[in-house]
Amino acid sequence: MAPKRKHKITVKNKKIKKKINKSKPKKLKAFSKKQKPKLPLKNTKMKVQKKEEVEKVIKKIYDEKEKLEMQRLYTILSEPYARQLLIDLAGENALEIVRNFYGNLSDEDLAKKLKLKISDVRATLNKLHSEGLVNYMRDKDNETGWYSYSWALNRDRIRQWVEIRTREKIDLVNGNLGDHYFCSSCGPTSVVRFEIATDTSFKCQKCNKNLEFLDEDGIAELTDVRLRR
Secondary structure (H helix, E strand, O other): OHHHHHHHHHHHHHHHHHHHHHHOOOOHHHHHOOOOOOOOHHHHHHHHHHHHHHHHHHHHHHHHHHHHHHHHHHHHHOOHHHHHHHHHHHOOOHHHHHHOOOOOEOHHHHHHHHOOOHHHHHHHHHHHHHOOOEEEEEEEOOOOOOEEEEEEEOHHHHHHHHHHHHHHHHHHHHHOOOOEEEEOOOEEEEEEEHHHHHHOOOEOOOOOOEOEEOOHHHHHHHOOHHHHO
8 A cells, every 4th residue: 555655645746846837937037137128219319419419519619719718819929029928938939839739738749730859849848837827737547657748728827927027027127227228019028228229229139120218108018908808
């Protein structure tokens, strides 16, 4: 009798296993691998287009602002004495570098653009930076450990700097005794004492134009209001 009972138990177990297998949810595996619902392709394209349009508008505003600021800078650099101040500060390459500065540039970019030696460009930038006329940002390459520099022109500071240097020159002249003469074309850098003016036959040493007596009207002319715009 014992063997028969074992046979019946085995059959029951098989039936139970079959029932258990049938009762398992068939879609359980598929459900676990189910991905998150994707956005319609049309909506994705619209978002990309809107982002591109916003970026274009921002770039246009930035470009217009840059052009306006460069126009103001060119107005300042149209004055001979302003140009001479920059040359005296940073050398003969200063004007070309300042005039061709647009956005953020590396010293390598400026050297290629102006066809100058990179060492000369760096020397000029460092001198301009000493007066705050340019600013820089430094980034480190984590792979090489090297630093790269990105430079930007401080146009507002250039305007202020030219005005300050002009006032300093006038104050220096006013503090000295005796008569002074100047060239209306060359500005404050052309101011000389009477003794020097007589040695040059009252001619400007830079442009050979006639020198004018420096009175109150002459001082007002040298501190031109265009520098304050």
